[in-house]
Amino acid sequence: MLYPHSQSDADMDSQEILSLCKRRGFLWPAYDIYGGLAGMYDYGPLGAALKNNMENHWRRLYVLGEGFLEISCPIIAPEPVFKASGHLDAFADMYVECLKCHESYRADHLAEGLHDNPATLKEDELGELLNDNDVKCPSCKGDLTAPRKFNLMFKTSVGAGVSKPGYLRPETAQGMFVNFSQVYRHAREKLPVGAVQIGKAFRNEISPRQGLLRLREFHQMEAELFVHPENKSWPRFSAVKDTKLPLVPNSGPPRVMTLAEAVDQNVIVNETLAYFIYLTYKYACDIGLDPSRLRFRQHEKDEMAHYASDCWDMEAELSFGWIEMVGIADRGCYDLQAHINHSGSELMAFELFDEAKEVEEEVVRARFDVMGKLFKGETKKIADALSKLPAESVKGKAEVSLDIDGQTYKISSDCFEIIMRKEKVSGRKLVPHVIEPSYGVDRMLYSLLEHSYTKKDDYIVLRFNGRMAPVKAGVFPLMARDGLDSIAVEVQDSITFAGMTAYYDDSGSIGRRYARMDEIGAPCCVTVDYETKANGTVTIRDRDSANQVRIKKENVAVAVARIVSGAGLEALEGL
RNA sequence: GCGGCUGUAGUCUAGUGGUUAGGACUGAAGCUUCCCAAGCUUCAAGCCCGGGUUCGAAUCCCGGCAGCCGCACCA
Numbered sequence: 282m283l284y285p286h287s288q289s290d291a292d293m294d295s296q297e298i299l300s301l302c303k304r305r306g307f308l309w310p311a312y313d314i315y316g317g318l319a320g321m322y323d324y325g326p327l328g329a330a331l332k333n334n335m336e337n338h339w340r341r342l343y344v345l346g347e348g349f350l351e352i353s354c355p356i357i358a359p360e361p362v363f364k365a366s367g368h369l370d371a372f373a374d375m376y377v378e379c380l381k382c383h384e385s386y387r388a389d390h391l392a393e394g395l396h397d398n399p400a401t402l403k404e405d406e407l408g409e410l411l412n413d414n415d416v417k418c419p420s421c422k423g424d425l426t427a428p429r430k431f432n433l434m435f436k437t438s439v440g441a442g443v444s445k446p447g448y449l450r451p452e453t454a455q456g457m458f459v460n461f462s463q464v465y466r467h468a469r470e471k472l473p474v475g476a477v478q479i480g481k482a483f484r485n486e487i488s489p490r491q492g493l494l495r496l497r498e499f500h501q502m503e504a505e506l507f508v509h510p511e512n513k514s515w516p517r518f519s520a521v522k523d524t525k526l527p528l529v530p531n532s533g534p535p536r537v538m539t540l541a542e543a544v545d546q547n548v549i550v551n552e553t554l555a556y557f558i559y560l561t562y563k564y565a566c567d568i569g570l571d572p573s574r575l576r577f578r579q580h581e582k583d584e585m586a587h588y589a590s591d592c593w594d595m596e597a598e599l600s601f602g603w604i605e606m607v608g609i610a611d612r613g614c615y616d617l618q619a620h621i622n623h624s625g626s627e628l629m630a631f632e633l634f635d636e637a638k639e640v641e642e643e644v645v646r647a648r649f650d651v652m653g654k655l656f657k658g659e660t661k662k663i664a665d666a667l668s669k670l671p672a673e674s675v676k677g678k679a680e681v682s683l684d685i686d687g688q689t690y691k692i693s694s695d696c697f698e699i700i701m702r703k704e705k706v707s708g709r710k711l712v713p714h715v716i717e718p719s720y721g722v723d724r725m726l727y728s729l730l731e732h733s734y735t736k737k738d739d740y741i742v743l744r745f746n747g748r749m750a751p752v753k754a755g756v757f758p759l760m761a762r763d764g765l766d767s768i769a770v771e772v773q774d775s776i777t778f779a780g781m782t783a784y785y786d787d788s789g790s791i792g793r794r795y796a797r798m799d800e801i802g803a804p805c806c807v808t809v810d811y812e813t814k815a816n817g818t819v820t821i822r823d824r825d826s827a828n829q830v831r832i833k834k835e836n837v838a839v840a841v842a843r844i845v846s847g848a849g850l851e852a853l854e855g856l
Numbered sequence: 857g858c859g860g861c862u863g864u865a866g867u868c869u870a871g872u873g874g875u876u877a878g879g880a881c882u883g884a885a886g887c888u889u890c891c892c893a894a895g896c897u898u899c900a901a902g903c904c905c906g907g908g909u910u911c912g913a914a915u916c917c918c919g920g921c922a923g924c925c926g927c928a929c930c931a
Contacts, residue, residue: 296924304866304882316905316921371931376857426857433931451931487857487929495930586931740893760889788884792892799892808891820891827892 295600298730299492301741305801307331307730308493320489320497322723327801330751330782332500332726335568336479338748339502339720342564349475349504350464354456356481357437360446365623366455366616368434368448377411377425388428392416433484449483454717457505458616461628461713465507472630472713473553475506479722491601493727500722506553507713509632510614513551518544521559529578548579550591554611557718561595561607568725569746571732574598588615597728606728607720614712621712633708643672644702652696663690672699733802743802744825747845753781754841755798755806761787769809772819772837776807779838781845783807799824805844807837823850832856 302308306325310317324332343349363369377388388407395414408427416425434451438444450456457464457476468474479502489495522541529535530548540559543549549558558577566572580592592610596603617628647664656663666683675681676699683690733743747753756773758765766787776783784803786794791808798806806822813819813834821840822829828850832840836856843852 300867310922313904313922317923319922366931368931376929433929484930490924757891759891763889765889790890790892790894792890792894794893795891796893806892810891811889822891829891 295492295731297736298727298734301734301743301800302328302730320486320495322493322496327751328726331729331745331749332722334749334751335722335726335729336502338568339479339564340477342560342567343475343477343502343504347475347560349477349506350467351477351479352457352460352464353478353480354453354460356450356483357439357447358450358455359439360448361623362455362459363434363448363451365619366458367619368451377428433486435483435485451484452482452719453478453480453501453503454505454616454719457503458620458628458715459624461507461617461620462626465630470631472632473506473508475504477502477504479503493723494599494601494604496723502720502722504557504718505616506557506716506718507617507630508553508716509630510711510714513553513611513714513716515553515556518552518556521556524559524562526558526562527576529576531579531581535576549593550611553716554591554593554609557609557716558593558595561609561718561720564720565595565597565606565725568729568749569733569744570597570725570728574732576603578603586610586612586615588613597725597732599728599731604724604728605721606725607718609718610716612715612717614714616715617712627710628712629710630713631708631710634706637705637707640704640706642702642704643676643699644668645670645672645675645697646700647697648695652692655696656690663692667692667697675699740796740799742799742824745802745804747804747847750802750804750845751782752784752798752801752803753805753845754783755794755803756783756785757791757794757806757808758787759791759808759810763811764814765809765811768813768834769807772807772809772834775835775838776841779842781838781841783841795822795827805841807841809834821850821853826850830854 299308302325303310305327307328309323309325311321311323312318340351344351360369388411392407392410392414395410395416405427411425411428435449437447437449439447457478460476464476465472465474480500481498482501483498486495486497489497518540522544523539525537525539526543527535527537528543528548533548538546538548540549540555544552544555549555562572562575562577565575574597576596576598577593578596580589580594585592590611590613592608594605595607595609597606598604620626621628645668647667649660649664652660652664662685663683666685667681670681675694675697679694681692681694681697683692729745729749730743733745735742735744745751754776756769756776758769760766769785769787773783773785784798786797788794795806802824804824806824808820808822808829810820812831817834818831819834819837820829820831821837821844823844830850830853832853833856840853840856844850
């Protein structure tokens with residue numbers, strides 16, 4: 282057990298957590314004074330700090346640990362990007378709804394057989410088509426609404442006057458795909474190379490629900506690992522291969538198995554994917570999610586995008602059920618190839634062969650000296666076309682005819698020759714495959730709140746681990762007088778100067794102050810009392826046990842640092 | 857987007873047409889040498905928004921917004 286948690290109360294209510302979040306400054310409904318806006322939340326001071334801690338730990342694993350390159354791309358992208366990625370078409374589905382039974386249908390599906398390609402029609406054309414053919418609700422024969430377009434991307438326009446259509450990105454991934462060549466070059470042209478991006482993404486959800494679980498504006502941490510298509514091994518895999526994970530494969534029963542078994546038995550398609558499933562599990566445990574409430578579920582065959590060869594979701598068990606936190610997919614070459622096709626840029630890696638190969642090839646070579654006189658200004662274009670012909674197709678012919686731009690040219694054999702060309706081929710270009718771990722920050726943050734939430738007799742404690750806790754220590758003078766307060770301020774400074782957040786509180790009773798810190802998950806509290814004046818020691822209290830030990834006030838920052846890194850009070854002995 | 861339920865201080869809640877919307881917790885100031893939401897005093901803070909009905913609306917009606925649940929959607 283990496284991080285033991287007390288089991289959540291059966292009656293735990295997500296409402297209660299959201300209420301705590303609002304009270305204590307983790308989350309606020311956005312634009313509340315104007316009536317709010319569905320699918321949007323503000324992070325308050327503690328929520329923002331918690332989110333930073335989560336993101337920074339992710340950086341630690343991906344950027345420091347695995348050497349991924351962090352980049353930061355614009356949120357707005359021009360239309361061609363999403364034309365290429367497929368989002369524009371995938372998001373432009375049209376729906377009709379039955380006025381009687383309220384069932385809704387893809388309008389183009391209902392129009393199948395009535396038109397060659399209904400997906401290409403506009404709303405009104407499709408509406409007319411359905412109307413003219415008297416199409417009714419397939420389940421109850423009721424009348425249908427006019428087709429509606431559901432575009433889950435937020436559209437905007439870039440520039441004044443003749444503006445270009447732009448969209449708010451529905452994922453951070455595209456920025457990394459379109460920058461493949463820069464990233465690859467930065468990594469000095471070696472595979473594998475990974476890019477990461479942490480930032481906002483936007484989806485105009487039809488009906489956002491369940492607090493942070495379906496937002497219209499949300500945060501992602503995405504990694505795109507570009508790998509050799511034929512080599513999806515991962516050097517560090519051997520170090521983690523015996524890790525056991527709870528897997529729910531798309532065939533066969535759910536089971537706990539080691540990564541090595543999963544790869545050997547082809548449950549997980551390759552080592553690299555398996556490694557990032559491991560890394561995701563490690564991340565989740567590190568930040569303090571309850572391992573007994575995590576699982577990896579493989580996408581069903583029909584759930585997976587057609588180009589993906591394997592895809593696993595990490596799901597966390599919440600009061601809402603099992604909810605997707607992270608998707609880890611082998612996306613093949615789909616994304617890069619799509620951008621190659623649409624942009625014309627070669628988003629490719631170059632693989633150097635072990636030995637350069639000599640390739641001999643018969644090619645057609647134009648004789649400019651002869652052709653120039655005959656074709657004058659058109660020589661270049663005819664010669665280009667000629668040299669593209671396979672040598673076999675012109676061999677032994679007295680005359681070749683070429684169609685260029687709708688014009689036919691007769692070219693006699695003295696205009697060209699067939700030569701043997703020797704070429705040294707030192708490698709080949711290839712389109713890398715992409716392994717994509719994609720994390721939903723807001724969802725994980727909410728899960729962390731639920732998994733950290735404990736309540737006993739209406740006393741709430743958020744059991745954040747030290748690394749995630751937005752406030753690391755409370756600092757209290759037992760009484761706000763007799764000089765205890767100024768000593769406490771010094772103690773607070775010693776903690777904050779060491780780079781950790783400390784919250785000073787001298788109001789009300791000491792118990793209330795402990796309770797306040799427990800409720801925001803501060804791992805420890807330091808109290809300055811009358812004994813401090815006598816012998817220079819303070820008490821330090823552990824949140825989860827409420828036990829305390831005395832340490833010298835000079836050692837408080839060291840003690841807090843140890844507790845933040847996961848140590849218990851026993852580790853403070855001698856301080 | 858559809859249907860059902862709901863909306864009173866930061867939180868939880870009382871208030872079914874009639875004085876100044878009541879309470880608890882939280883919060884702030886203070887008292888009490890006070891180590892686990894103790895006690896006491898004082899203070900601050902609210903009817904989601906708009907329209908209608910009515911002499912009078914937190915309360916009834918309509919619309920919007922927001923939340924919950926179900927359906928649909930979630931590349």
